[in-house]
Amino acid sequence: MTLNTAPTPTAVRPVPQAAQPKRRKGKSPYPYWFYLPAAVIYTALFLVPTIVSFFFSLTRWNLSEFTFIGLDNFVQFFQEPALIKGLTNTFIYGLVTSVLKVVLGMLLAVLLTSQIIARGYLRSVMFFPVLLSSIGVGIVFTALMDPRNGMINEGLAAIGIQGPAWLTDPAWALISVALVDVWKGVGLATVIYIAGIVSILQEYFEAAKMDGASSFKSFFNITLPLARPATATVIILSLIGGLRSFDLIWAMTKGGPGFTSDVIASVIYKQYQAGFYGLSTAGNVVLFLIVTAIILPLSMFLNRKEVEQ
Amino acid sequence: MAATSKQRWAALAGGVTVLALALTGCSGGSNNSAGDGKTITWLVDNAENTVAAAEKVAEEFTAANPGIKVEVETRPQGGDGDNIVKTRLSTGDMADVFNYNTGSLLQQINPEQNLQPITSESYLSNVTDSFKPVVTSGGEVYGVPFSTGMAGAVLYNKKVYEKLGLSVPKTWDEFMANSRKIKEAGIAPIIQSYQTTWTSQLFVLGDFANVVTADPNFPADYTANKAKFATNAAAVKGFEHLEEAGKAGLFNEDFASTTYQQAQDMLVNGQGAQYPILSFALNNIKVTYPDKLNDLGLFPLPGDDASKNKLTVWMPGGTYIPKSTKNLEEAKKLQAFIASKAGCDAQTAAVGAAGPYLVKDCELPSDVPDAVKDMLPYFEDEAKNSPALEFLSPVKGPALEQITVEVGSGIRSAKDGAALYDEDVKKQAKQLNLPGWN
Numbered sequence: 230m231t232l233n234t235a236p237t238p239t240a241v242r243p244v245p246q247a248a249q250p251k252r253r254k255g256k257s258p259y260p261y262w263f264y265l266p267a268a269v270i271y272t273a274l275f276l277v278p279t280i281v282s283f284f285f286s287l288t289r290w291n292l293s294e295f296t297f298i299g300l301d302n303f304v305q306f307f308q309e310p311a312l313i314k315g316l317t318n319t320f321i322y323g324l325v326t327s328v329l330k331v332v333l334g335m336l337l338a339v340l341l342t343s344q345i346i347a348r349g350y351l352r353s354v355m356f357f358p359v360l361l362s363s364i365g366v367g368i369v370f371t372a373l374m375d376p377r378n379g380m381i382n383e384g385l386a387a388i389g390i391q392g393p394a395w396l397t398d399p400a401w402a403l404i405s406v407a408l409v410d411v412w413k414g415v416g417l418a419t420v421i422y423i424a425g426i427v428s429i430l431q432e433y434f435e436a437a438k439m440d441g442a443s444s445f446k447s448f449f450n451i452t453l454p455l456a457r458p459a460t461a462t463v464i465i466l467s468l469i470g471g472l473r474s475f476d477l478i479w480a481m482t483k484g485g486p487g488f489t490s491d492v493i494a495s496v497i498y499k500q501y502q503a504g505f506y507g508l509s510t511a512g513n514v515v516l517f518l519i520v521t522a523i524i525l526p527l528s529m530f531l532n533r534k535e536v537e538q
Numbered sequence: 539m540a541a542t543s544k545q546r547w548a549a550l551a552g553g554v555t556v557l558a559l560a561l562t563g564c565s566g567g568s569n570n571s572a573g574d575g576k577t578i579t580w581l582v583d584n585a586e587n588t589v590a591a592a593e594k595v596a597e598e599f600t601a602a603n604p605g606i607k608v609e610v611e612t613r614p615q616g617g618d619g620d621n622i623v624k625t626r627l628s629t630g631d632m633a634d635v636f637n638y639n640t641g642s643l644l645q646q647i648n649p650e651q652n653l654q655p656i657t658s659e660s661y662l663s664n665v666t667d668s669f670k671p672v673v674t675s676g677g678e679v680y681g682v683p684f685s686t687g688m689a690g691a692v693l694y695n696k697k698v699y700e701k702l703g704l705s706v707p708k709t710w711d712e713f714m715a716n717s718r719k720i721k722e723a724g725i726a727p728i729i730q731s732y733q734t735t736w737t738s739q740l741f742v743l744g745d746f747a748n749v750v751t752a753d754p755n756f757p758a759d760y761t762a763n764k765a766k767f768a769t770n771a772a773a774v775k776g777f778e779h780l781e782e783a784g785k786a787g788l789f790n791e792d793f794a795s796t797t798y799q800q801a802q803d804m805l806v807n808g809q810g811a812q813y814p815i816l817s818f819a820l821n822n823i824k825v826t827y828p829d830k831l832n833d834l835g836l837f838p839l840p841g842d843d844a845s846k847n848k849l850t851v852w853m854p855g856g857t858y859i860p861k862s863t864k865n866l867e868e869a870k871k872l873q874a875f876i877a878s879k880a881g882c883d884a885q886t887a888a889v890g891a892a893g894p895y896l897v898k899d900c901e902l903p904s905d906v907p908d909a910v911k912d913m914l915p916y917f918e919d920e921a922k923n924s925p926a927l928e929f930l931s932p933v934k935g936p937a938l939e940q941i942t943v944e945v946g947s948g949i950r951s952a953k954d955g956a957a958l959y960d961e962d963v964k965k966q967a968k969q970l971n972l973p974g975w976n
Contacts, residue, residue: 289968289969289971291624291628291646291648291969296971305964305965305968308961310958310961310962311937311940375795376792376794376795377792377795394794394795396795397732397733397794397795398794399947399949483735484940485732485735485940485943486732486794486943486944486947486949487940487941487943487944487947487949487950488937488940488944489944489949499936499937500936500965502617502618502620502621502936503617503936503965503966504620504624504646504969505965505966505969507969508965508969
C-alpha cells in the first residue's frame with residue numbers, strides 16, 4: 230500500500246503516512262467499549278431471537294417444554310389450507326398497496342410542490358393519517374364501510390350508486406382493506422416524493438421551459454427519472470409493509486369473511502393464538518425468507534439503476 | 539498491537555453475549571412477598587358478569603372467613619386472555635386462585651405440571667359428578683365450577699311464535715317449516731351474526747347432542763383419529779343444516795355484518811325470530827332488556843327424530859389453584875366456598891342465574907328467566923342432554939368459526955367445510971401429542 234503511494238506528494242509528508250497504516254488496521258478513535266450498548270441491544274433483541282426462532286421452528290413447543298420434530302412444522306405449515314389463499318392475498322395486497330402508493334404519492338407530491346395556496350397546510354393534512362394508530366383507523370373504517378348503515382354506502386346511495394358490501398363481500402374484503410391502507414400510508418410516500426422532487430435542480434426545469442417543453446414533458450422527462458431514488462424507497466418500504474401487513478387487516482376483517490382476506494401474517498397469528506407455537510414459529514421463518522427473497526434482489530436492482538443514473 | 543486488539547474483541551464479544559443473554563432470558567418469577575398471608579389474589583376474565591359475581595363471592599367469603607381478604611384481578615377474554623394465563627403459569631407468576639375453561643381447553647395449560655390437585659379435598663363432594671370429568675386430567679381433579687351450566691341452543695322470540703301460531707319444533711323439518719312461515723310474515727327467521735365470528739359455530743357445536751345420539755362412540759373414535767366430521771353421517775349434519783338454512787335465504791339480510799349485540803337486539807325486538815347461540819346471552823339480555831327477558835324461550839337444535847330431542851350443554855368454567863401459590867390453605871378455603879351453597883347464592887345475588895349450578899344443594903331463584911326454565915328439564919334428565927364435544931374430547935380446532943362463516947355465507951360447501959375442519963383439528967391433536975395422530 231505504502232509502495233503505491235510513495236511517488237505521490239503525500240508520501241513525503243511524514244505525519245499522515247504514520248497515521249494512515251494505523252487506521253487501515255481498523256484502529257478507531259473510540260475504545261471498543263463504545264460499541265457495547267448498541268451491540269448488546271442488537272444481539273439481545275435481534276440476533277438471539279432470530280437464531281433461537283430458527284431452532285424453535287424445528288420443535289413442537291409450549292411455554293415450558295419442547296420436542297424436536299425436524300421439519301414437520303414446515304410440512305404442516307405448507308399443507309395449511311388457508312396458506313395458499315394467504316400467500317396469494319399477501320402478494321395481491323403488497324402489490325395493490327405499493328402500486329397505488331407510488332402513483333398517488335407521486336401525483337400528490339407534484340401537486341404539493343407546485344405553487345398552490347395553503348401548501349404547508351395541505352402537506353400536513355396529507356401526512357396526518359400516517360400518525361394515526363392502525364387499530365383506530367381500522368375500527369373507524371369498519372363503521373364507515375358497514376354495508377347498510379355505513380357513511381360510505383349512504384353517501385353513494387345519495388348519488389344513486391349501490392355500494393358493495395365492502396368488508397363482508399368475499400370479493401371486496403381484501404381490496405377494501407388495501408384501500409384503507411393506501412389512505413393511511415400514502416402520506417409517507419408523498420413526503421418521500423416531495424423530498425425527492427425538491428432536490429431536483431430547478432435549472433433542469435428552466436432549461437426545459439426555454440426549449441419549449443410542456444409541463445407533461447418535463448414531468449415525464451425530468452421529474453419522473455430524477456425522482457428515481459424516491460421511487461425506489463417508496464416501493465421497497467410499501468412492499469415490505471404490504472407483505473408483512475397485519476394490524477389493519479386484523480382490526481378490520483380478522484382475515485374474514487371466513488378465510489377470504491387472510492394474509493400470511495394473520496394465518497401465523499391465528500396459529501400462535503391457538504397455541505401452536507412451533508407451527509407459528511415455522512410460519513414466521515417462512516415469512517422472513519419470503520420477504521428477504523423478494524426485497525433483497527429488488528433493492529439491489531433498484532439501487533443499481535440509481536448508480537447508473 | 540494486533541494481539542491486544544484480538545483480546546479486546548474477545549472480551550467485548552464475551553461481554554455482549556453475557557449481557558444479551560441476561561436481557562433475553564426473562565427473569566423467572568418475580569415473587570411479590572405475600573405479606574402476612576391474609577390477602578389472596580384471584581384472576582378472572584373481565585366480562586362484566588364474571589367480575590360482578592367474583593367480587594360478590596370475594597366479599598361474602600371474607601365475611602365468612604374474617605382475616606382473609608380476596609383481591610380480584612382481571613384479564614382479557616378469548617385468545618389474549620388464554621395467553622396471559624399460559625404465560626403467568628409458566629413464569630410462576632400466577633395469582634393464588636384463577637378461573638379458566640374446563641374440558642379440552644384445560645389440557646392446554648398442562649394441569650399435571652401447573653395446577654394443585656384437589657382430588658382428596660372434602661369440599662369436592664359438593665360438586666356434581668357430571669362436572670368432575672371436565673376438570674380431571676391424568677386421574678386427578680383440579681377445579682370447582684364457577685358460574686352455571688349453559689346450553690348451545692336456539693333462543694326464540696315467543697311473541698313472534700304466538701302471533702304466527704307456531705309451536706316449538708322437535709325435528710329439523712319442523713324447524714325449517716316454522717322458519718319459512720316466519721319469513722312469509724316478513725320477519726327474519728334465523729338470526730346469524732358473522733361480524734362476531736364465534737357465534738357462527740352454533741349450528742355445528744349445538745347439534746352435538748344429536749350426533750352422540752346417533753353414534754355414541756363418536757367422541758372416543760374422534761379422539762383416536764378414527765371418526766371424522768366429513769365422513770360421519772351424523773356429524774356432518776350440523777354443517778349441512780347450516781348450508782341448507784343459508785341457501786334457503788332464511789338468515790337476516792345483513793347477517794355478514796351483524797354483531798352479537800345487534801343480533802340480541804333483533805331477537806328481543808322481534809325483528810328476528812330464532813337465534814342459535816349459547817344461553818349465556820341471556821345474562822347480557824338481562825342487563826340490556828330486563829323487561830323483555832321473558833319474551834324469550836329456548837329449544838335444543840332439532841335433529842331428525844322428535845323422540846330423541848336432546849340438549850347440548852356446556853359446563854361452566856372452573857376455579858383452579860396453581861402450584862406456585864404461597865397461600866395454599868387460604869386458596870383452598872376460597873375454592874371450598876365457591877363449591878358451596880353460600881358461593882352459589884353470592885353469585886345469584888350478583889348476576890342472577892342463567893342455568894343450573896353444578897354444586898349440590900344450590901337452588902335457582904324463583905324469578906329465573908323463562909328461557910332458563912325451558913332448559914331445566916333437559917338438565918335434570920341425563921338421558922336428555924349431552925355435553926358438547928369439547929368436554930368429551932381434547933380435539934378442537936381453532937378455525938371452526940371461520941369455516942362455519944364460509945359455509946353459512948355460501949362461500950364453501952358443507953362437505954368441504956367439514957373436511958377442512960378435519961384438517962384443522964390435526965394441528966391441535968399433534969400439539970397435544972395424542973396417540974394415533976402422528
